[in-house]
């Protein structure tokens with residue numbers, strides 16, 4: 001009898017495993033099909049326009065995404081006209097931002113910049129000192145791949161329920177926030193950063209802002225007197241600290257001790273975002 005019940009639970013286990021596998025495959029298949037359908041739709045977009053697919057406008061800065069803020073700033077630096085689409089914000093790689101340009105879809109802010117540089121012969125790094133470009137690149141990567149975990153911790157783990165104060169979120173998405181927050185928590189553990197305490201995560205990521213501030217020093221931009229290409233990404237990241245996380249230690253740092261970062265952001269805003277107020281969600 002005991003042996004039989006073990007057999008039964010083993011069979012159940014195998015069945016459950018198989019069911020899980022099938023459901024997972026079906027979901028993957030459905031997601032891929034959805035993406036293909038969406039891309040087919042955008043294949044038909046007018047060829048003379050660059051479409052920037054991104055998240056909805058935010059109340060305190062144009063985009064809550066450092067990568068979208070970066071890309072939009074780059075488009076302005078390079079004088080490339082664009083149109084926003086916020087309906088299909090997630091692209092072929094399941095992330096935002098992405099673009100559609102002359103029938104081609106490109107995902108990942110850095111790959112998009114490289115694609116447009118090549119396609120349109122743009123070089124925002126011309127005549128910049130190599131040392132400055134190297135520092136700018138290191139700061140960009142630190143902000144994009146390390147500091148961003150501080151943003152995620154603050155926004156999605158500790159203040160997930162207040163994300164609606166930054167951006168108008170449809171009710172259906174609001175219901176999904178706790179689920180999303182848990183998913184992100186798991187991602188952070190998988191990446192490694194999530195194994196640290198919140199205090200440790202904040203210490204590590206505040207140190208990034210100190211480094212960026214030291215690297216900028218008294219320069220106007222990371223490119224020197226004029227911005228270089230990576231200024232768009234550095235601005236995209238620091239702008240989140242300054243305007244995208246009200247009440248955070250990041251905001252306090254940029255407005256106080258690291259005030260060269262605030263001045264830097266104001267300079268970039270003044271130069272490329274004259275229409276800043278019009279780009280905020282005022283609803």
Ligand SMILES: N[C@@H](CCC(=O)N[C@@H](CS)C(=O)NCC(=O)O)C(=O)O
Pocket residue numbers: 064065066067094095096097107108109110
């Ligand atoms: N390396 C990518 C990162 C883009 C990224 O992580 N975007 C976030 C929004 S800020 C996203 O789409 N996250 C959704 C997810 O990871 O599921 C880039 O530079 O575009």
